[in-house]
Amino acid sequence: MNWNQALSQGIVAPHSVCQLIIVGETKEGQPFCMENVFTVQKVTSTHFTVSFDFQGVSPFEKLDHVSFIDLSCRVRGILYSAFVGLEQLEVKKNVCTLLLTAPSELRSEQSRRHLRASLPVRTPVTCRIMGVRRFASHQSVAFHGQMLDISSSGLSFVTQVRLFYPLYLELRFLLPGDPEPYTVYGEVVRVSHFSSDLYRVAVELRSLSDSLTRRIDEYCMNE
Structure with a gap:
């Protein structure tokens, strides 16, 4: 659905609410991840303004730059989402206001079991935030974690970085006893x-090739 259609149907309108996921980098060179519900203040064919109230320190105080912003809203049971650009960020008193560029299009959206293997402690994984909901945007700064388990449908790891659904990640690692790296x-x-x-x-895991699925399945079976 294009942006003007979304406006005419009231999917994005003044006083409605939307969720923003903001990913970037802090002044210390660490990943910046934030999600919050915003109120739409003003909408035009090219831009829109959103805001939210906060208490205490501004959540953007340590932000150095933004890699990407994902907009989403749910209307009549349908989830609409799109990447949007940041034109201006303003903090006054306890209100954050963002001026955003309107997207050309809004996306809309309405299990199989696999063998899983637990991994030895200190099996490292290098991660990057790539986007949201299987859609890649800009590659974020790398961070690290320790893998706990894996199957050809998914994996889990621990990290000090606070992540949240539905961030889209690139993961690079070596499995014990397997010399070939995985991405x-x-x-x-x-x-x-x-x-x-x-x-x-x-x-x-998403968009796994058949060969990569077989490798992970074989590893889990052997374990």
């Missing part, structure tokens, strides 16, 4: 606290 892509489906400073992240 896979997947969507975050669940995040839970693992310890005081670690999160456990479950990822559903």
Whole structure:
């Protein structure tokens, strides 16, 4: 659906709410990830303005630059989403206001069991945030974690970086006893606290080739 159709149907309209997922990099060179519900203030054919209230320190205080922003809203049971551009970010008192470029199109959306193998402690994985909901945007800064288990449908790992559904990740790793490196892509489906400073992240793998599926299945079977 194009943007003007969305406006005419009231999918995005003043006083409606939407969710933004904002991914970038902090001033310390760490991944910046934020999700929040925003209220739409103003809409035109080329731009729209959203805002939200906060208490205490601005959530954008440590933000150095934005890699991408995903907009989503649910109307009559249908999820609409799109990547949007940031034109301006303003913080006054306890209100954050963002001026965003309108997307040309909005996407819309309405299991098989696999063998799973637990992995030895300290099986490292290098991750990058690539986008949202299986759609890639701009590659984010790399961060690291420790893998816990894997199957050809998904994997889980622990990390100090707070992630959330539905971020889209690139994951690079070596499995114990397998000399060939793996590069896979997947969507975050669940995040839970693992310890005081670690999160456990479950990822559903996407667009796995047949050869890569066989390699992971064979590894899990041997384990």
